[in-house]
Amino acid sequence: xxxxIAKSWRDKxxxxxxxxxxxxxxxxxxxxxxxxxINDNLWEEFTDILVASDFGVKSxxxxxxxxxxxxxxxxIKEKSELLERFKSELKxxxxxxxxxxxxxxxxxxxxxxxxxxxxxxxxxxxxLAHNYLQEGKKVILACxxxxxxxxxxxxxxxxxxxxxxxxxxxEGADPAAxxxxxxxxxxxxxxxxxxxxxxxxxxxxxxxxxxxxxxxxIIDREAGGAKRETLIVLDANIGQNSFNQAKIFQEAxxxxxxxxxxxxxxxxxxxxxxxxxxxxxxxxxIGVGESLDDLKEFDSNExxxxxxx
Ligand code: GDP
Numbered sequence: 001x002x003x004x005i006a007k008s009w010r011d012k013x014x015x016x017x018x019x020x021x022x023x024x025x026x027x028x029x030x031x032x033x034x035x036x037x038i039n040d041n042l043w044e045e046f047t048d049i050l051v052a053s054d055f056g057v058k059s060x061x062x063x064x065x066x067x068x069x070x071x072x073x074x075x076i077k078e079k080s081e082l083l084e085r086f087k088s089e090l091k092x093x094x095x096x097x098x099x100x101x102x103x104x105x106x107x108x109x110x111x112x113x114x115x116x117x118x119x120x121x122x123x124x125x126x127x128l129a130h131n132y133l134q135e136g137k138k139v140i141l142a143c144x145x146x147x148x149x150x151x152x153x154x155x156x157x158x159x160x161x162x163x164x165x166x167x168x169x170x171e172g173a174d175p176a177a178x179x180x181x182x183x184x185x186x187x188x189x190x191x192x193x194x195x196x197x198x199x200x201x202x203x204x205x206x207x208x209x210x211x212x213x214x215x216x217x218i219i220d221r222e223a224g225g226a227k228r229e230t231l232i233v234l235d236a237n238i239g240q241n242s243f244n245q246a247k248i249f250q251e252a253x254x255x256x257x258x259x260x261x262x263x264x265x266x267x268x269x270x271x272x273x274x275x276x277x278x279x280x281x282x283x284x285x286i287g288v289g290e291s292l293d294d295l296k297e298f299d300s301n302e303x304x305x306x307x308x309x
Contacts, residue, residue: 009296012264012288013306020269021307024053032082038071042079054239056274063089063273087304093273094300097282101229101257101297103137108186108226109193110219113259114212114249115233116200119242120261122151124233124287125195126158127295128259133162137192142182143168144175144215147199155197165189175199176214183222194226209252216253231284233259234275239268246279257284259295264288269307 027049036042043064050060066089070076076085103109111128115121129139141159145151149171159166167182179196186194198215201208219228232255234242242260249255258281263269275281283298 009288009293010302010306012294013286013302014309016264016266016288017269017303017306019266020053024049024270025308027052028083028086032079038076038079038082043068050270053270054268054274055270056240056243056278059093059273059277062277063093066092083308087308090273090304090307091300093277094283094298094303097276097280099257099282099284099298099300101284103132103192104227105192108183108191108223110183110186110223110226110228111193111195112198112212112215112219112228112230113195113233114198114200114230114253114255115259116245117148119200119233119235119245120259120287121197121200121233122154122158123290124259124261124285124295125155125197126162127287127292128195128285129158129162129164129193130292131295132193133164138189139164139193139195140182140186140189140191141166142178142185142194142196144178144182145197145199146171146173146175146178147201151197151199175211176218179215179218180222183219183226187223212253229256229284230254231257231259232281233261234271236260236263236266236268236271236286239266239271240274242271243274243279246275246281250279250281255281257282259285259287260298261287261295264294272303 031045047060047064051057070085113121113125132139141155143152143155146169152168155166167178167185169178182194182196230253232246232249234246258275260283263286272283285295286298287295
């Protein structure tokens with residue numbers, strides 16, 4: 001039973017990454033098999049392939065720079081060794097930041113979920129709740145996105161489906177008040193995890209930043225000892241745009257990790273590397289579909305292997 005679930009996840013990941021793979025792997029293999037010897041020309045073409053896969057210029061240059069160094073140090077002697085070394089370099093980038101989330105037992109853990117509307121925030125919250133419920137944790141939700149009534153309604157549907165509590169106020173209410181009540185409810189119920197949804201309207205950036213800061217102050221005050229993660233939800237489909245969103249949020253709050261959604265339908269999987277390498281934000285979860293089981297903790301090894309299988 002467990003094996004079947006694991007396989008279907010891997011299959012989804014592999015097929016989801018197939019578009020990125022078509023762009024990245026095929027071209028890299030062609031370059032290695034048919035391109036010039038290891039020289040400036042090859043490095044230039046290699047960099048172009050990475051940039052085309054949404055690696056971002058800086059992280060592409062970093063990978064190529066590291067590979068060049070390995071050649072210089074004679075650790076790569078043949079062109080045929082490049083692919084394996086390339087894979088290792090990718091794993092090194094992804095593991096440079098801690099991408100694990102471990103809930104602290106017997107204590108309240110808080111996930112503050114940020115990101116702009118439409119990226120898959122609500123669905124990811126439901127999936128996260130589902131994952132932790134399956135681990136036997138007590139989960140409660142709070143909807144601090146009081147800007148769109150639809151956000152609360154959507155989350156309500158998920159909370160009912162998952163049979164968990166949701167703290168929500170009517171449209172226009174103070175988001176920090178929702179967070180306050182969410183914390184009180186979580187404490188009263190001895191919850192293991194409180195997941196807080198926040199508004200995602202970047203066009204009023206200043207307000208949003210102030211709102212997030214206020215929410216953080218409430219958490220500091222009311223649940224200072226809680227283990228906290230601030231997770232940004234990003235849509236892998238929009239590549240560099242996701243990168244830009246992450247950058248804006250990171251300037252405002254201390255983002256501790258990313259939830260990358262919609263990796264089942266993108267040719268822009270390379271953005272994973274740009275987010276980790278250039279922004280220093282570890283990927284903590286990835287989503288590869290719309291059902292509850294389609295979100296898993298990020299595993300760099302699994303990700304890179306899926307990209308190259
Ligand atoms: P929000 O506005 O950020 O809260 O976005 P929603 O959670 O409402 O999601 C927007 C759309 O993206 C919905 O149709 C979701 O089903 C879909 N979605 C979310 N995550 C994934 C994913 O990993 N893969 C796919 N294919 N669709 C997703």
